[in-house]
Amino acid sequence: MEKKIKSLKNKANEIRKLIIKMLACAGSGHPGGSLSSSDIIATLYFEIMRYDVKNPHWPDRDRFHLSKGHCCPALYAALSLSGYFPSEELWRLRKCGALLQGHPDRNTPGIEVASGSLGQGLSVACGMSLAGRIDKKDYRVYCLLGDGECQEGNVWEAAMAAAHYKLDNLCAIVDYNHFQIDGRTDAVMSLEPLVNKWEAFGWHVVQCDGHNIEELLYAFAEAKKIKAKPTVIIAQTVKGKGVSFMEHVADFHGRAPTEKEREIALRELEEIDKTDEARQE
Numbered sequence: 001m002e003k004k005i006k007s008l009k010n011k012a013n014e015i016r017k018l019i020i021k022m023l024a025c026a027g028s029g030h031p032g033g034s035l036s037s038s039d040i041i042a043t044l045y046f047e048i049m050r051y052d053v054k055n056p057h058w059p060d061r062d063r064f065h066l067s068k069g070h071c072c073p074a075l076y077a078a079l080s081l082s083g084y085f086p087s088e089e090l091w092r093l094r095k096c097g098a099l100l101q102g103h104p105d106r107n108t109p110g111i112e113v114a115s116g117s118l119g120q121g122l123s124v125a126c127g128m129s130l131a132g133r134i135d136k137k138d139y140r141v142y143c144l145l146g147d148g149e150c151q152e153g154n155v156w157e158a159a160m161a162a163a164h165y166k167l168d169n170l171c172a173i174v175d176y177n178h179f180q181i182d183g184r185t186d187a188v189m190s191l192e193p194l195v196n197k198w199e200a201f202g203w204h205v206v207q208c209d210g211h212n213i214e215e216l217l218y219a220f221a222e223a224k225k226i227k228a229k230p231t232v233i234i235a236q237t238v239k240g241k242g243v244s245f246m247e248h249v250a251d252f253h254g255r256a257p258t259e260k261e262r263e264i265a266l267r268e269l270e271e272i273d274k275t276d277e278a279r280q281e
Contacts, residue, residue, distance in 0.1 A: 005217075007046070008042050008047060009039075010273070011046050011081065012043075013269055016241075016243075018090060019031060019038070020243070020257060021266070022073055022077070024256060024257050024258070024262035025091050026094040026095075029070075029073055030071055030254050031073070031246060033068060033146060034072075034074040035242055035243060035246065036210070038077075039211050040237075041078045041144070042078065043216045044142055049062040049064060049140075053083040053109075056109050056110055060139055062140045063140075063141045065115065065141070065144070067125075067146070067149060068121070068146035069103040069116035071144075071175075072100075072101075076089075077090065079108070079109070082110070118149045119155050121144075121145065122154075122155050122158035122159065123157070125141050125142075126161050126170065128141045129165075129169050130167065140224070143170070143171070143172045146180070147177060147179075148179075148188070150194070151189045156201065159201040160202075162203070163202025164202075166228045166230075167229075168227050168229060168230060168231075172230065172231070175237055176194070176234055176236050177238060177239040177241075178239065179239040180250075181250070182250070194234060195207065203231065203232045204229050204231045204232070205231075205232055205234060206223065206231060207236070208234075209236055210235025210237035211238065216233075216235070239253070242268065243265040
């Protein structure tokens with residue numbers, strides 16, 4: 001287990017470095033939520049989900065839908081590290097006609113559905129889950145939501161439908177970093193009591209530290225055991241995690257780092273690698 005956790009931490013930090021590099025190269029994008037979701041996405045793609053990069057449309061693959069599509073740099077980094085496309089594509093992020101657009105679309109290998117219009121992703125994930133049941137497939141569907149996105153009414157319509165149809169092959173994850181583009185979520189439109197809301201809608205709720213790999217592994221394992229109802233993992237995270245001057249800063253919801261900020265951010269992320277290595281010795 002210790003070796004697995006170390007490997008996943010390394011993957012998450014590599015994803016963070018790629019996020020910083022590609023956003024600085026593009027000159028635009030969304031670092032804050034991409035960095036906060038890196039551990040979640042690393043755990044899914046390098047431990048939890050089953051897929052085949054040589055056969056992206058394998059019928060029995062697990063499905064991942066990034067409902068908060070503006071945080072696609074984290075997903076693109078994971079897809080590249082998994083082997084879906086060459087890393088050179090990362091440096092063409094947000095370029096006209098490039099493989100990697102500012103929000104996910106199906107031209108990109110490994111992307112299931114286009115996303116970006118917030119509030120719609122959980123409905124899409126419900127459809128995937130129902131399709132799996134109809135087709136008698138045992139794949140699982142994972143849907144990553146932003147916390148600000150949970151202010152959208154469509155999220156709760158989908159939540160109600162998922163519970164009604166007892167979609168136990170569906171696992172939603174809320175990246176609860178407490179910030180959205182206009183500031184703190186509790187100031188813009190409070191989500192609390194968030195756990196009680198999901199439970200009231202008929203979901204099994206797991207809470208965890210979204211930057212603690214061990215807790216994430218246990219949360220996903222628990223979700224697989226739950227029958228006759230969907231599961232939501234409420235992952236407590238830090239906006240801009242890993243880069244000191246981006247953490248808890250709303251401005252970095254949608255502002256790419258400058259070249260100077262890029263250098264500082266990458267140095268800090270390299271220090272995280274060194275610190276983790278020292279702890280293992």
